Amino acid sequence: xxxxxxxxxxxxxxxxxxxxxxxxxxxxxxxxxxxxxxxxxxxxxxxxxxxxxxxxxxxxxxxxxxxxxxxxxxxxxxxxxxxxxxxxxxxxxxxxxxxxxxxxxxxxxxxxxxxxxxxxxxxxxxxxxxxxxxxxxxxxxxxxxxxxxxxxxxxxxxxxxxxxxxxxxxxxxxxxxxxxxxxxxxxxxxxxxxxxxxxxxxxxxxxxxxxxxxxxxxxxxxxxxxxxxxxxxxxxxxxxxxxxxxxxxxxxxxxxxxxxxxxxxxxxxxxxxxxxxxxxxxxxxxxxxxxxxxxxxxxxxxxxxxxxxxxxxxxxxxxxxxxxxxxxxxxxxxxxxxxxxxxxxxxxxxxxxxxxxxxxxxxxxxxxxxxxxxxxxxxxxxxxxxxxxxxxxxxxxxxxxxxxxxxx
Amino acid sequence: xxxxxxxxxxxxxxxxxxxxxxxxxxxxxxxxxxxxxxxxxxxxxxxxxxxxxxxxxxxxxxxxxxxxxxxxxxxxxxxxxxxxxxxxxxxxxxxxxxxxxxxxxxxxxxxxxxxxxxxxxxxxxxxxxxxxxxxxxxxxxxxxxxxxxxxxxxxxxxxxxxxxxxxxxxxxxxxxxxxxxxxxxxxxxxxxxxxxxxxxxxxxxxxxxxxxxxxxxxxxxxxxxxxxxxxxxxxxxxxxxxxxxxxxxxxxxxxxxxxxxxxxxxxxxxxxxxxxxxxxxxxxxxxxxxxxxxxxxxxxxxxxxxxxxxxxxxxxxxxxxxxxxxxxxxxxxxxxxxxxxxxxxxxxxxxxxxxxxxxxxxxxxxxxxxxxxxxxxxxxxxxxxxxxxxxxxxxxxxxxxxxxxxxx
Numbered sequence: 001x002x003x004x005x006x007x008x009x010x011x012x013x014x015x016x017x018x019x020x021x022x023x024x025x026x027x028x029x030x031x032x033x034x035x036x037x038x039x040x041x042x043x044x045x046x047x048x049x050x051x052x053x054x055x056x057x058x059x060x061x062x063x064x065x066x067x068x069x070x071x072x073x074x075x076x077x078x079x080x081x082x083x084x085x086x087x088x089x090x091x092x093x094x095x096x097x098x099x100x101x102x103x104x105x106x107x108x109x110x111x112x113x114x115x116x117x118x119x120x121x122x123x124x125x126x127x128x129x130x131x132x133x134x135x136x137x138x139x140x141x142x143x144x145x146x147x148x149x150x151x152x153x154x155x156x157x158x159x160x161x162x163x164x165x166x167x168x169x170x171x172x173x174x175x176x177x178x179x180x181x182x183x184x185x186x187x188x189x190x191x192x193x194x195x196x197x198x199x200x201x202x203x204x205x206x207x208x209x210x211x212x213x214x215x216x217x218x219x220x221x222x223x224x225x226x227x228x229x230x231x232x233x234x235x236x237x238x239x240x241x242x243x244x245x246x247x248x249x250x251x252x253x254x255x256x257x258x259x260x261x262x263x264x265x266x267x268x269x270x271x272x273x274x275x276x277x278x279x280x281x282x283x284x285x286x287x288x289x290x291x292x293x294x295x296x297x298x299x300x301x302x303x304x305x306x307x308x309x310x311x312x313x314x315x316x317x318x319x320x321x322x323x324x325x326x327x328x329x330x331x332x333x334x335x336x337x338x339x340x341x342x343x344x345x346x347x348x349x350x351x352x353x354x355x356x357x358x359x360x361x362x363x364x365x366x367x368x369x370x371x372x373x374x375x376x377x378x379x380x381x382x383x384x385x386x387x388x389x390x391x392x393x394x395x396x397x398x399x400x401x402x403x404x405x406x407x408x
Numbered sequence: 409x410x411x412x413x414x415x416x417x418x419x420x421x422x423x424x425x426x427x428x429x430x431x432x433x434x435x436x437x438x439x440x441x442x443x444x445x446x447x448x449x450x451x452x453x454x455x456x457x458x459x460x461x462x463x464x465x466x467x468x469x470x471x472x473x474x475x476x477x478x479x480x481x482x483x484x485x486x487x488x489x490x491x492x493x494x495x496x497x498x499x500x501x502x503x504x505x506x507x508x509x510x511x512x513x514x515x516x517x518x519x520x521x522x523x524x525x526x527x528x529x530x531x532x533x534x535x536x537x538x539x540x541x542x543x544x545x546x547x548x549x550x551x552x553x554x555x556x557x558x559x560x561x562x563x564x565x566x567x568x569x570x571x572x573x574x575x576x577x578x579x580x581x582x583x584x585x586x587x588x589x590x591x592x593x594x595x596x597x598x599x600x601x602x603x604x605x606x607x608x609x610x611x612x613x614x615x616x617x618x619x620x621x622x623x624x625x626x627x628x629x630x631x632x633x634x635x636x637x638x639x640x641x642x643x644x645x646x647x648x649x650x651x652x653x654x655x656x657x658x659x660x661x662x663x664x665x666x667x668x669x670x671x672x673x674x675x676x677x678x679x680x681x682x683x684x685x686x687x688x689x690x691x692x693x694x695x696x697x698x699x700x701x702x703x704x705x706x707x708x709x710x711x712x713x714x715x716x717x718x719x720x721x722x723x724x725x726x727x728x729x730x731x732x733x734x735x736x737x738x739x740x741x742x743x744x745x746x747x748x749x750x751x752x753x754x755x756x757x758x759x760x761x762x763x764x765x766x767x768x769x770x771x772x773x774x775x776x777x778x779x780x781x782x783x784x785x786x787x788x789x790x791x792x793x794x795x796x797x798x799x800x801x802x803x804x805x806x807x808x809x810x811x812x813x814x815x816x
């Protein structure tokens with residue numbers, strides 16, 4: 001992959017933020033400044049991260065934790081990763097319960113860019129509402145056609161490195177989206193994972209300042225092992241990391257075609273947004289919206305229509321899906337064979353390996369346990385192995401069924 | 409082994425305690441009532457039970473826990489096991505820090521029978537002091553020779569069943585001790601354990617009302633595996649469970665011969681016991697006493713002198729040495745494949761086996777962990793396996809070395 005840095009950072013944001021590298025500024029003349037100026041980052045912060053229970057839970061979901069020892073929460077890292085591209089044009093869509101926590105993490109957030117869902121409605125509603133609100137602002141401001149907002153949606157709980165390569169890919173995605181495309185960033189597979197959906201890439205898409213852009217032939221669901229191996233061997237497939245960059249008008253057009261009811265509801269809410277009717281409209285309309293994923297509602301039909309492009313992302317990407325990921329992502333937290341996370345962990349281990357997450361001040365002693373996962377919180381304790389990390393979700397469901405919801 | 413019930417319970421204690429079986433009373437005439445009337449039970453309650461950390465610890469040692477789901481602590485069970493034989497003639501020797509807790513468990517205890525050690529001095533000093541105090545009382549009361557006290561020493565933290573067979577063995581030991589013998593109760597080995605010392609039995613010892621009594625040839629240290637197998641195959645060896653029944657005068661004679669310094673110190677303390685000088689004498693003399701085990705100081709030399717007999721105990725006996733024992737001893741606490749102990753355990757397990765001890769109200773979720781040991785206390789958490797149960801002791805030593813003594 002070509003490492004491209006030929007897009008500008010957002011005009012005027014460099015000095016204020018102090019995050020702009022000088023190399024970015026040097027080539028500013030080579031791309032239309034308008035593309036990145038149209039960019040508005042959207043951070044959907046939904047999902048509890050059930051496989052990370054009892055660390056992550058309804059009241060304190062995954063994105064509010066520092067799961068990589070970076071010293072910042074995942075949502076703050078996501079925000080800072082986007083900041084040089086978006087400036088303060090960042091919107092967060094999250095559950096009502098997490099509004100305050102999100103503002104605690106991103107005090108710079110404009111209050112009108114904090115969108116609170118009365119209840120979870122899956123990604124099409126969350127991202128669609130963001131698009132509808134941004135589009136409604138465009139209309140109000142007279143920004144039509146190629147002046148309209150290009151939104152980029154990036155989940156609040158992903159881990160990405162190095163950020164400069166990520167920013168380069170997003171930059172290419174923005175200029176590609178400016179050609180009226182929905183652009184996804186696909187991750188070069190490092191192994192034949194059966195846990196992710198894949199993106200089948202087509203021919204190179206010729207866009208000035210986006211040398212890595214390709215057409216997308218189709219999105220495919222999580223494959224079996226055999227198919228996954230074929231995908232990776234072919235070199236034509238990328239992991240679908242759920243990152244979308246698109247003109248809001250184009251995204252809404254596809255949503256209207258595939259999910260007219262959802263589109264109508266979101267349009268009604270967006271029209272009331274920022275007015276005296278916002279709360280009433282949201283409370284009335286939101287519960288009626290259908291639950292569906294943005295992949296079904298927008299990405300797949302748009303790909304069928306030939307409207308989707310992809311920028312391959314040659315960076316490491318992890319959605320921190322379980323405690324095995326925690327071990328992978330924290331090489332710096334190794335104590336002998338243990339990965340130890342926590343504010344002031346007091347862990348003694350002998351003849352043991354695995355992960356300890358210590359949210360309490362308790363001494364944790366591990367003897368003769370291999371590939372163990374111990375998550376020690378005030379009201380719940382999990383003991384499993386890295387091999388069983390994915391089973392944590394079922395355990396949480398079982399606890400719910402048993403009536404132990406107070407710790408979920 | 410003959411199941412013998414031909415000894416009387418302690419005269420006069422039956423009605424008061426309501427614990428006497430009618431079969432015991434029916435043969436009262438066949439033995440001299442004086443033997444059991446001379447009996448005074450001594451319960452040494454020392455030792456932290458380090459292998460049971462973090463459940464058992466310096467401030468709350470093993471004997472203060474209910475480790476069998478019996479609903480009572482080990483020390484209370486020990487007391488109740490002896491009560492029909494000893495009546496209220498029970499002495500407890502424990503550390504100063506545990507005096508109050510012991511009285512909490514045995515409110516019936518006479519205060520002059522609560523002997524508090526200023527610091528741990530091993531079993532010879534603890535049992536020797538009990539013998540010296542009881543002997544001193546005998547002297548003061550004019551009980552000499554065959555009227556003197558027969559003490560029986562039984563550790564506070566052992567688990568025994570069924571109690572009636574135990575009581576039968578103790579009854580035989582008391583009448584055997586009345587023939588001026590130090591009598592141990594040896595446990596019939598169920599397997600070639602390398603964790604216990606063994607007692608080599610000799611010929612039958614002819615004592616009226618003690619049909620199982622045998623001479624003891626020698627005590628032998630914990631053997632290797634090969635030797636242990638030979639011992640068990642021979643049928644001549646019993647496990648040494650550290651239970652001794654002896655006239656206090658005889659025990660003290662042997663102590664005086666083997667450990668004159670210790671004997672002199674204990675005699676000085678005993679002489680001051682119950683007087684105004686008790687505290688001062690104890691504080692001055694106790695720290696100077698040598699540390700040694702009762703086996704070396706009394707049992708082994710007495711066996712060499714031909715003064716030791718044994719009653720084989722055909723009951724199950726466990727010294728609850730580690731968490732593997734906890735699993736063994738709590739068949740009733742099984743939830744699927746897990747042994748779960750605790751006041752209100754909230755344990756969810758899936759595809760797991762082992763032991764959970766829950767001293768907190770936290771939810772404990774176990775997924776895919778086999779033969780696991782999880783001990784969950786307010787300030788410390790242990791995760792190990794039943795195979796590594798014996799290694800807990802080293803972990804505690806390592807924590808001490810690391811400066812984590814607050815949780816030990």
